Amino acid sequence: MRPTVLITGAARRLGRHLALHLARQGYDVAAHHRAAPDADADSLSAELAALGARAVALPADLEDEAAVERLVPAAVEALGHLDAVVNSASLFSHDDIATLSYANLERHLRANTAAALTLARALHRHCETARHAGCVVNVLDQKLWNPNPDHLSYTLSKAALEAATPVLAQALAPRVRVVGVALGVTLPSGPMTEAEFLAAHALTPLGRSSTPDDFAQAVHYLLGAKAVTGTTLLVDGGQHLAAQPRDVYYLVKRD
Numbered sequence: 235m236r237p238t239v240l241i242t243g244a245a246r247r248l249g250r251h252l253a254l255h256l257a258r259q260g261y262d263v264a265a266h267h268r269a270a271p272d273a274d275a276d277s278l279s280a281e282l283a284a285l286g287a288r289a290v291a292l293p294a295d296l297e298d299e300a301a302v303e304r305l306v307p308a309a310v311e312a313l314g315h316l317d318a319v320v321n322s323a324s325l326f327s328h329d330d331i332a333t334l335s336y337a338n339l340e341r342h343l344r345a346n347t348a349a350a351l352t353l354a355r356a357l358h359r360h361c362e363t364a365r366h367a368g369c370v371v372n373v374l375d376q377k378l379w380n381p382n383p384d385h386l387s388y389t390l391s392k393a394a395l396e397a398a399t400p401v402l403a404q405a406l407a408p409r410v411r412v413v414g415v416a417l418g419v420t421l422p423s424g425p426m427t428e429a430e431f432l433a434a435h436a437l438t439p440l441g442r443s444s445t446p447d448d449f450a451q452a453v454h455y456l457l458g459a460k461a462v463t464g465t466t467l468l469v470d471g472g473q474h475l476a477a478q479p480r481d482v483y484y485l486v487k488r489d
Contacts, residue, residue: 236260236262236287236288237260237262237317237318237457238261238262238263238264238309238313238316238317239256239262239264239316239317239318239319239320240263240264240266240305240309240316240320240353241253241256241263241264241265241319241320241322242266242296242305242319242320242321242322242323242349242350242353243266243267243268243322243324244265244266244267244278244322245265245267245268245272245274245275245278246267246274247421248322248417248420248421248446249265249266249323250278251446251447251449252322252446252449252453253278253289254278254281254282255447255450255451255454256450256453256457257282257285257286257289258285259454261287262287262288262289262313263282263287263288263289264290264292264305264308264309264312264316265278265289265290265291265292266292266293266294266305266323267291267292267293268294268296268323269293269295270291270293272291275291275293276291278291288313290308290309290312290313292305292308292309292312296323296325296344296345296346296349297325297341297344297349299344299348302348302349302352303356305353305356306319306353306356306357306359306360307356307360310360315360315364315366316357316360317367317368317369317457318368318371318457319354319357319368319369319370320370320371320373320453321353321354321372321373322373323345323349324345324346324373324388324392325341325345325346325388326385326388326423327341327342327387327388328384328385328388328424329386329387330384330385330386331383331386334386338387339387339391341387342387342391343387343390343391343394346388346391346392346395347391347392347394347395350372350395350398351395351398351402353370354370354410354412355406357370357410358406361410362409367409367410367411367460368409368410368411369410369412369413369456369457370406370410370412370413371414371415371453371456372396372398372399372412372413372415372466373414373415373416374392374395374396374399374416374417374466375388375389375392375416375417376416376417376418376468376473376474377389377392377481378393379416379468379474380473380474380475380476380477380478382478382479382480382481383480384481384483384484385481395414399413399414399464399465399466400412400464403463404464407463411460411462411463412464413456413459413462413463413464413465413466413467414465414466415449415452415453415456415467415469416466416468416469416470416474417443417444417469417470418438418443418469418470418471418473418474419431419434419437419443419444419470419473419482420443420444420445420446420448420449421446424483426483430483430486433486434482434483434485434486437482437485437486438470438471438472438473438476439471439472439473439475442471443470443471443473444469449469452467452469455467
């Protein structure tokens with residue numbers, strides 16, 4: 235039986251790259267995306283099928299608790315069983331202490347933290363019923379080990395998820411392992427130009443940060459690492475070792 239994985243935010247960017255990588259490794263994929271219709275989700279399903287994977291596209295707003303609760307049962311119904319959840323989707327809206335609002339912080343905590351916890355719980359319920367092992371991978375950010383005051387609500391939501399990772403690992407053991415993977419500068423974000431991205435990507439001790447392939451390879455390893463739980467793998471070229479006063483976007487931005 236082929237392993238199956240639910241990936242949030244799978245229609246675009248890193249989530250899409252991961253979905254295709256895991257399909258090449260023999261996985262069937264439940265590809266979460268925000269809303270239907272979604273041409274990117276449709277094209278991903280076609281690409282996954284061309285790779286020989288069974289695939290289903292599942293729309294849900296991760297800020298909507300009821301919608302999140304339906305995702306794992308929908309994946310199981312479509313694919314027959316579910317082995318893993320990768321919490322890859324992230325709300326990423328800039329604020330700082332001067333612009334912080336209850337509303338923006340709550341949105342980030344709902345989408346980036348509460349949804350991931352809810353999906354981990356749902357996977358555990360399924361694995362207990364099906365009596366097989368599972369794994370949750372929480373996608374985090376190296377800036378938790380190298381803090382700066384930019385993207386405050388995003389940072390706090392990811393910090394909460396990082397703190398939850400060992401707690402969930404304890405709560406859901408022995409049936410489900412819970413791990414994290416923390417990335418550095420991996421893809422351009424917001425209005426970043428290609429030149430700015432390349433400059434930011436090089437601001438690490440190794441002279442390079444993470445790539446989409448690095449991310450996908452790390453997640454694939456963690457999904458199969460049966461003795462690893464409750465910890466986070468930093469995949470960032472050592473960026474977390476290089477203290478920076480601001481987010482790298484502002485360090486390389488050219489006015």
